[in-house]
Amino acid sequence: MYAQMIKSTGQGVKSLEEMDPQERAFQERINAGGKIEPKDWMPDGYRKNLIRQIGQHAHSEIVGQLPEGNWITRAPTLERKAILLAKVQDEAGHGLYLYCAAETLGVSRDQLTRDLLSGKMKYSSIFNYPTLTWADMGAVGWLVDGAAIMNQVPLQRTSYGPYARAMVRICKEESFHQRQGYDIMMKMAKGTDAQRKMAQDALNRFWGPALMMFGPSDENSVHSAQSMAWKIKMNSNDELRQKFVDECVPQAEYLGLTVPDPDLKWNEERGHYDFTQPDWDEFFDVLKGNGPCNTERLAAHNKAWDDGAWVRDGLMAHAAKKRAAKLAAE
Amino acid sequence: MSSTTHEWPLFEIFIRGQHGLSHRHVGSLHAADAEMAIKNARDVYTRRNEGVSIWVVEATQIAASSPEEKGPLYEPANDKVYRHPTFFDIPDEVGAM
Amino acid sequence: MSTSQTEPNKGELFEFLCRMGDNTLVLGHRVSEWCGHAPVLEEDIALANTALDLIGQTTLWLDLAGKVEDAGRDADRLAFHRDVWDFRNLLLVEQPNGDFGQTIMRQFLFDAWHLSQLTALMESSDAQIAAIAEKSSKEATYHLERATDTVIGLGDGTDESHRRMQNALDLLWPYVGEMFVADAVDEAMVAAGIAPDPASLRPAYDTLVNDVFTAATLTKPQDDFGHRGGKSGKRHSEHLGHMLTQMQWLQRAYPDATW
Numbered sequence: 006m007y008a009q010m011i012k013s014t015g016q017g018v019k020s021l022e023e024m025d026p027q028e029r030a031f032q033e034r035i036n037a038g039g040k041i042e043p044k045d046w047m048p049d050g051y052r053k054n055l056i057r058q059i060g061q062h063a064h065s066e067i068v069g070q071l072p073e074g075n076w077i078t079r080a081p082t083l084e085r086k087a088i089l090l091a092k093v094q095d096e097a098g099h100g101l102y103l104y105c106a107a108e109t110l111g112v113s114r115d116q117l118t119r120d121l122l123s124g125k126m127k128y129s130s131i132f133n134y135p136t137l138t139w140a141d142m143g144a145v146g147w148l149v150d151g152a153a154i155m156n157q158v159p160l161q162r163t164s165y166g167p168y169a170r171a172m173v174r175i176c177k178e179e180s181f182h183q184r185q186g187y188d189i190m191m192k193m194a195k196g197t198d199a200q201r202k203m204a205q206d207a208l209n210r211f212w213g214p215a216l217m218m219f220g221p222s223d224e225n226s227v228h229s230a231q232s233m234a235w236k237i238k239m240n241s242n243d244e245l246r247q248k249f250v251d252e253c254v255p256q257a258e259y260l261g262l263t264v265p266d267p268d269l270k271w272n273e274e275r276g277h278y279d280f281t282q283p284d285w286d287e288f289f290d291v292l293k294g295n296g297p298c299n300t301e302r303l304a305a306h307n308k309a310w311d312d313g314a315w316v317r318d319g320l321m322a323h324a325a326k327k328r329a330a331k332l333a334a335e
Numbered sequence: 336m337s338s339t340t341h342e343w344p345l346f347e348i349f350i351r352g353q354h355g356l357s358h359r360h361v362g363s364l365h366a367a368d369a370e371m372a373i374k375n376a377r378d379v380y381t382r383r384n385e386g387v388s389i390w391v392v393e394a395t396q397i398a399a400s401s402p403e404e405k406g407p408l409y410e411p412a413n414d415k416v417y418r419h420p421t422f423f424d425i426p427d428e429v430g431a432m
Numbered sequence: 433m434s435t436s437q438t439e440p441n442k443g444e445l446f447e448f449l450c451r452m453g454d455n456t457l458v459l460g461h462r463v464s465e466w467c468g469h470a471p472v473l474e475e476d477i478a479l480a481n482t483a484l485d486l487i488g489q490t491t492l493w494l495d496l497a498g499k500v501e502d503a504g505r506d507a508d509r510l511a512f513h514r515d516v517w518d519f520r521n522l523l524l525v526e527q528p529n530g531d532f533g534q535t536i537m538r539q540f541l542f543d544a545w546h547l548s549q550l551t552a553l554m555e556s557s558d559a560q561i562a563a564i565a566e567k568s569s570k571e572a573t574y575h576l577e578r579a580t581d582t583v584i585g586l587g588d589g590t591d592e593s594h595r596r597m598q599n600a601l602d603l604l605w606p607y608v609g610e611m612f613v614a615d616a617v618d619e620a621m622v623a624a625g626i627a628p629d630p631a632s633l634r635p636a637y638d639t640l641v642n643d644v645f646t647a648a649t650l651t652k653p654q655d656d657f658g659h660r661g662g663k664s665g666k667r668h669s670e671h672l673g674h675m676l677t678q679m680q681w682l683q684r685a686y687p688d689a690t691w
Contacts, residue, residue, distance in 0.1 A: 083487055083490060083494075090483060091480070091484060093467050094480035105345070197686065199686055200689050305468070308469075312471070316472070319585065320586065323584070364474055374578055375474040378481050379477050
């Protein structure tokens with residue numbers, strides 16, 4: 006998802022009996038649906054995992070501004086321009102909320118930013134794909150936000166209080182994102198031949214990458230088991246991916262578009278669609294930095310950060326001058 | 336990368352809506368000073384709704400009790416509550432304090 | 433505003449409304465170019481709010497322009513299907529973003545004029561114009577407040593931020609004069625009690641910007657030369673054409689499509 010491939014530091018999930026009293030109290034509180042707050046005791050692994058997960062989630066929101074930001078200046082109507090701008094602005098806001106949640110764990114936003122810009126920390130693979138036509142704004146909203154929402158809604162119940170509260174706010178604000186994407190797709194699908202072609206092309210290019218957003222199968226992963234025990238991961242990757250496919254197929258049918266998977270078919274027995282796994286070699290290539298846009302995305306953020314240094318410093322220096330003047334006047 | 340040592344401080348944002356309720360914590364943000372924090376809060380947390388009242392407090396200025404309900408912990412003066420949570424090992428046997 | 437009412441002709445009123453709407457359209461577009469690239473997240477969000485306000489105002493002005501013209505053009509048609517010579521925005525707002533200092537200086541110089549223009553328009557003899565002005569003036573008040581603080585903060589910040597802000601002011605000051613020069617369209621608006629005489633806004637503008645530049649430790653250029661040609665549409669800068677190739681591309685490439 007927005008936080009793919011988070012490796013926990015745990016060696017497997019301890020039973021309550023194996024835990025010392027403090028850890029046991031911590032785990033029992035989580036099991037009972039209680040929230041962990043910044044000043045509560047927490048295992049080191051829980052803290053580290055959360056910093057990585059929330060940080061990656063925040064970075065994904067921030068880098069996620071770029072592929073859609075790419076079309077703000079080319080939006081076809083004033084209304085579409087305003088909606089897209091508001092949506093990309095929301096992503097900046099969501100990144101901000103998440104950085105703040107991470108900061109409660111004792112890491113600064115500057116530190117997280119540096120780790121993003123140096124490539125040490127990752128962001129979701131999906132944002133390393135290019136947006137080539139206006140229909141991509143539809144496909145991203147419909148599929149990418151759709152996949153994100155699937156993950157984020159359960160995270161509102163995650164065990165870490167500040168993270169859960171950030172997710173509540175994010176989910177509330179994000180409710181329109183997927184709809185605006187689907188709305189663009191509907192308009193395109195019912196439009197001219199060229200628009201229908203654009204819409205199908207966007208679906209073709211984003212289907213696989215959207216499925217990859219949930220990460221590789223983690224049925225046998227000790228890392229995921231630990232994260233689920235800690236309730237910082239609420240569902241397995243395959244479970245969410247299946248749910249996503251089941252929801253998207255009828256939506257694509259309604260649009261009159263074809264999901265680019267010749268083996269896609271309803272499985273009566275399972276009550277789910279059978280579908281082809283995305284190209285996991287490609288996924289690992291993208292994670293390694295070899296996606297179509299990895300270089301541009303990081304370069305754009307490094308440039309913004311470097312170009313903005315004088316602004317951050319200037320305003321900080323002015324605030325210090327104001328404080329000094331105020332003190333002198335007292 | 337410059338300005339790493341001058342990160343804008345973190346502010347906690349409290350907003351009172353239009354229905355006469357008390358100010359409520361809505362989140363945090365960074366700003367060079369309190370005045371900028373108020374403006375940033377309008378942009379980030381209210382999308383500039385008019386008629387709301389905003390309080391901003393630098394996070395380092397907030398003193399907080401421990402949120403633990405059971406086995407409450409002793410809380411010394413700790414002015415960096417949001418950024419550097421501290422942990423206190425208090426055995427269960429110690430009981431309420 | 434004048435109480436004597438001389439009905440303006442349709443063409444003049446259309447022209448005036450295009451000036452208002454094209455200013456916000458072009459500046460809103462420029463500011464939106466920052467999305468995802470601002471110096472800090474909080475500023476990214478604030479810039480987007482400004483752009484959103486300006487785009488919203490554009491719709492109001494250009495829809496009204498289209499109604500006045502009565503030729504079946506709405507705000508989108510006007511925004512996406514006119515060429516450079518038909519645009520009526522000030523040269524100031526089409527200037528490229530440059531560094532953040534240029535962007536915020538351009539914003540300040542525009543907002544200071546925009547707010548006093550809108551405040552005057554709230555008294556317009558045309559009720560629809562007065563209503564748009566009233567809504568817009570609330571937004572412009574905040575834009576000006578924010579831009580003022582940022583100009584002062586960066587002007588009186590570090591040596592580098594001061595230098596960049598002074599450069600921005602030197603670069604953009606020659607585009608200020610155009611805001612206050614009246615032509616036949618302005619005169620018709622004044623006669624009809626629709627809009628203020630542009631020159632009448634200058635003294636308050638000068639007082640405001642002088643105060644801000646003093647607080648910002650910036651020096652206003654001595655030369656008051658002003659480039660012209662934007663609001664009359666007679667001679668835009670080369671920058672506008674490039675902006676339109678991007679802004680209008682989809683509409684122009686697929687003219688039979690609706691979006």
